[in-house]
Amino acid sequence: xxxxxxxxPFTDFTLEENQRAYDEALAYVKKQLGKEYPLIxxxxxxxxxxxxxxxxxxxxxxxxxxxxxxxxxxxxxxxxAAREAFKTWSKWDPAARANVLLRxxxxxxxxKHEFSAWMTYExxxxxxxxxxxxxxxxxxxxxxxxxxxxxxxxxxxNSRDMxxxxxxxxxLGPGLxxxxxxxxxxxxTGTTVGPMVAGNTVMLKPASNTPVIAYKLMEVLxxxxxxxxxxxxxxxxxxxxxxxxxxxPHTHWxxxxxxxxxxxxxxxxxxxxxxxxxHLKRTAIExxxxxxxxxxxxxxxxxxxASILYSAYGFSGQKCSACSRxxxxxxxxxDVLEKTRKLASEAVTGDPVxxxxxxGPVKDQEAYDKIMxxxxxxxxxxxxxxxxxxxxxxxxxxxxxxxxxxxxxxxIMQEEIFGPVVAFCQARDFDELIEIANxxxxxxxxxxxxxxxxxxxxxxxxxxxxxxxxxxGCTAAIVGYQPFGGFKMSGTDAKAGGPDYLLxxxxxxxxxxxx
Numbered sequence: 001x002x003x004x005x006x007x008x009p010f011t012d013f014t015l016e017e018n019q020r021a022y023d024e025a026l027a028y029v030k031k032q033l034g035k036e037y038p039l040i041x042x043x044x045x046x047x048x049x050x051x052x053x054x055x056x057x058x059x060x061x062x063x064x065x066x067x068x069x070x071x072x073x074x075x076x077x078x079x080x081a082a083r084e085a086f087k088t089w090s091k092w093d094p095a096a097r098a099n100v101l102l103r104x105x106x107x108x109x110x111x112k113h114e115f116s117a118w119m120t121y122e123x124x125x126x127x128x129x130x131x132x133x134x135x136x137x138x139x140x141x142x143x144x145x146x147x148x149x150x151x152x153x154x155x156x157x158n159s160r161d162m163x164x165x166x167x168x169x170x171x172l173g174p175g176l177x178x179x180x181x182x183x184x185x186x187x188x189t190g191t192t193v194g195p196m197v198a199g200n201t202v203m204l205k206p207a208s209n210t211p212v213i214a215y216k217l218m219e220v221l222x223x224x225x226x227x228x229x230x231x232x233x234x235x236x237x238x239x240x241x242x243x244x245x246x247x248x249p250h251t252h253w254x255x256x257x258x259x260x261x262x263x264x265x266x267x268x269x270x271x272x273x274x275x276x277x278x279h280l281k282r283t284a285i286e287x288x289x290x291x292x293x294x295x296x297x298x299x300x301x302x303x304x305x306a307s308i309l310y311s312a313y314g315f316s317g318q319k320c321s322a323c324s325r326x327x328x329x330x331x332x333x334x335d336v337l338e339k340t341r342k343l344a345s346e347a348v349t350g351d352p353v354x355x356x357x358x359x360g361p362v363k364d365q366e367a368y369d370k371i372m373x374x375x376x377x378x379x380x381x382x383x384x385x386x387x388x389x390x391x392x393x394x395x396x397x398x399x400x401x402x403x404x405x406x407x408x409x410x411x412i413m414q415e416e417i418f419g420p421v422v423a424f425c426q427a428r429d430f431d432e433l434i435e436i437a438n439x440x441x442x443x444x445x446x447x448x449x450x451x452x453x454x455x456x457x458x459x460x461x462x463x464x465x466x467x468x469x470x471x472x473g474c475t476a477a478i479v480g481y482q483p484f485g486g487f488k489m490s491g492t493d494a495k496a497g498g499p500d501y502l503l504x505x506x507x508x509x510x511x512x513x514x515x
Contacts, residue, residue, distance in 0.1 A: 005146050007478050008109070008135040013127055019355055022127050025113035026353055029121060037067045037215045039074055039235070042081035043228025046074060052235055054212050057124040057361040058351045058395040064122045065212040070236035075203070075244050078232035082174035082201035083250060085229030090171045090199040094152040097197050098145035104193075104224040105141035108134070115185060118213045123184055124360035124395070126352040129315045132476070133186045137217075139479035140190035140497065147502050148197045155508075163514040169506040171199030172282060173252035176245045178238070178266075180257045181363060182318045184210035189217055190479070190496055191255045191284075192231060195505040200253065202231045203245055207258075209363055211235040238262065246270055249277035253505055255284045257320075260416070260489055263287040284494035284504050286485060288416040289320045289444030291474050292437040294459070296430055296450040297331040303471065304328075304449040305339035311447070311473035312422040313347060313400045316362050320490070321445040321467070321475045325406075325413055326424045327436050333426040337404055340422075341386050344400040351395070361396040362419055368396040371419030374412060375401060382406040382423060408436045416442070430455050434462050443487030447474040466493050 011018050038045035048068040056062040070078070089097070108115055115137070116130035125133060154168035175195055179188035184207060192204050206214035218233045234241060245251055246269045256266050263285045270281040293311060295304040311323035328336045352360035362368050372390050378401075379388070387401030398420055406413050406423040413423050427433045430452075437446060446465040450456055456470050466486035467477055477484040483498025485491060494504050 005143050005480050007480060008138040008142070010128075010135055011112075011131045013131075022113050022117070025117040026120060029114060029117040033065065033121065034063050035065050037065055037212060039068045039070055040218050040233040041074060041078050042085070042232065043222065046077075048074065052208050052211055054122055054209065055364070056121050056395070057363055058353070060395060062121070067211040067215065067235055070205075070234035070241050072241060072244050074234055075236070075241040078203045078234050079174060079245065079248060079250060081229035081232055082203055085227060086171070086174055086201045089201055089227060089230050092199070094148045094197075094199070097199065098148045100221070100224050100226050101141045101145035101193055101197050104220050105138050105145070107220050107223060108138055108141070112138075115213070115216060118216060119184060119210075120352050122212055123181060123210050123363060124352050125315060126357050126360055127355070130352075133183055136183070136186035136479060137189035140186065141193055143480045143497060144190070144194045144197050144502060147499065151502065157510070163512050166511045167508060168511070169198075169503065169508050171506055173279075174201045174203065174250060175253035175255065175505070176203050176205065176251055178205050178242060178254070178256045178258065179207060179214070181207035181209035182315065182320075184213045185217070187257050187496075188214050191257060192217070194496075194501055195253065195255060196231060198502045198505045200505055201229060204231055204233050205242060205245070206233075206235050208235060208237070243269065247272070247274055249274040251281060252279060253282040253284070255505075257286045260287040263491065282504060284492055286491040286494060286496070287320070287489060288418075288442060289322070289486060289490050290325065290414065290416055290440040290442045291321055291323050291445045291465075292325040292327055293323045293447045293449065293474055294433045294437055294463075295326065295328040295332065295336050296433060296448070296452060296455055297329040298452040298455070299332065299449040300451065300471070301332055301335050301339060304336050305343055307447060307449060307473040308336075308340050308422060309343045309347070311475045313344070313359050313420050314475055316359050316398070317420040317422075318362060318367075318418055319475055321477070322418075323447070323474050324417055324422055325437075326422055327433050328424060328426055329430075329433065330426045330428060333424070337385065337402070337424050341402055344386055344402060347400050349397055349399055359400060359420060362398055364396060365392065367419065368392050368398065371398055371417060371421065374415070374417045374419070374421060378403045378406075378412040378421065378423065381410040381412055387420070408439055414440055430458065434459060438462075438464050441489040444490035445469070445474040445486070447472060464488065466490065466495075
């Protein structure tokens with residue numbers, strides 16, 4: 001019997017001893033900054049001449065680490081290592097593969113604040129956000145390990161007197177994981193170890209903004225007993241090695257989380273059969289969102305404002321699930337807007353190393369420029385209520401920003417900004433609230449704040465999103481509790497952290513033994 005899964009608890013930072021423990025982890029990690037890291041191919045370090053430099057977005061003078069940059073020749077070497085390792089790893093007992101993940105989870109749990117502190121420095125996560133990121137990574141390791149043990153005996157099918165029928169799952173082969181920078185430990189871990197525990201071998205291309213935290217996972221997986229070549233760590237550019245491996249005839253699957261532009265490009269390229277390719281490539285493509293919180297006129301307005309605040313400004317709005325649209329019934333619109341404005345005005349923006357910081361920087365100059373450009377667009381389309389200010393003199397800081405009286409078809413209501421910007425729009429009744437919520441090409445997350453059960457039941461079917469929440473914010477899905485993935489142009493809805501996620505990286509086989 002598989003042990004019941006319970007998610008990794010979040011750290012209570014209201015306790016002084018937990019704050020002190022995090023301070024100690026920050027001090028320890030700070031001493032490690034500036035080191036060089038190699039690629040890892042077939043379990044061995046590989047150093048290249050070209051490098052990726054990871055910079056602290058809250059202090060651009062601080063180098064987190066310098067990482068070797070993979071080119072096409074290293075990508076091909078990783079493919080060959082993955083193909084060779086697949087021959088044996090795919091035949092390991094699923095429970096033995098799961099044990100590698102369970103041991104890795106235990107190792108990370110003992111160093112939880114250290115892993116979180118790396119993210120505070122490398123991508124500007126506050127204590128709470130970094131702690132949740134590390135906890136989710138541990139959850140993915142634990143949950144997928146247990147899911148694989150559940151799948152080990154196969155699925156029962158009918159047999160007859162004259163025959164015995166069996167139905168089992170088998171791994172696909174080598175594949176490519178392209179992980180994002182915004183949940184640089186959690187999503188990177190889940191999209192790597194899910195296919196891995198299913199018996200596949202992996203070429204891991206982490207985001208160029210966050211290669212160091214990905215290297216830390218590699219260290220743990222190797223310490224946990226992962227064989228050489230099972231996961232190959234090859235940070236590099238998408239155009240140089242991403243396209244090469246997506247197109248490669250021996251790539252069996254691609255697991256991508258990122259922008260719609262890159263995701264749709266991968267989806268298209270993966271569909272083309274290359275010379276020597278004898279299979280169709282599987283894709284798990286998770287992309288963006290333009291996520292909405294609906295507030296009707298029978299809602300707890302304080303709950304609504306608090307839900308909008310943490311959904312819009314958690315990690316500076318740099319989540320595909322972040323609330324960037326608040327659609328509010330006209331009867332309570334001004335009240336919700338003012339309550340949210342007041343909360344946003346109290347949110348401290350600054351260096352995430354500091355305990356009191358609610359919101360840290362955005363990821364880099366490119367993101368800063370894009371968000372500030374959208375703020376200028378918003379000033380022409382709607383009324384600026386609060387924020388709109390940026391400062392990139394020492395890091396990439398943008399104040400929490402609210403726009404009001406936005407039109408449903410305004411650019412700030414339709415396009416993914418990926419920053420601390422939320423637009424308010426009002427509607428006459430619940431039907432119009434739902435209609436506006438559904439008027440984007442995305443369908444990732446959404447929330448409804450209401451005490452009207454009829455409205456909630458209507459939203460259950462009519463609000464077209466993959467993750468729908470009632471009377472809470474639209475972010476913070478928990479592995480095993482709220483499987484995550486979206487409708488429409490938000491992706492293939494692979495439902496990370498769900499009971500059928502591993503099946504995307506396996507193929508079922510029926511064996512009939514006739515007597």
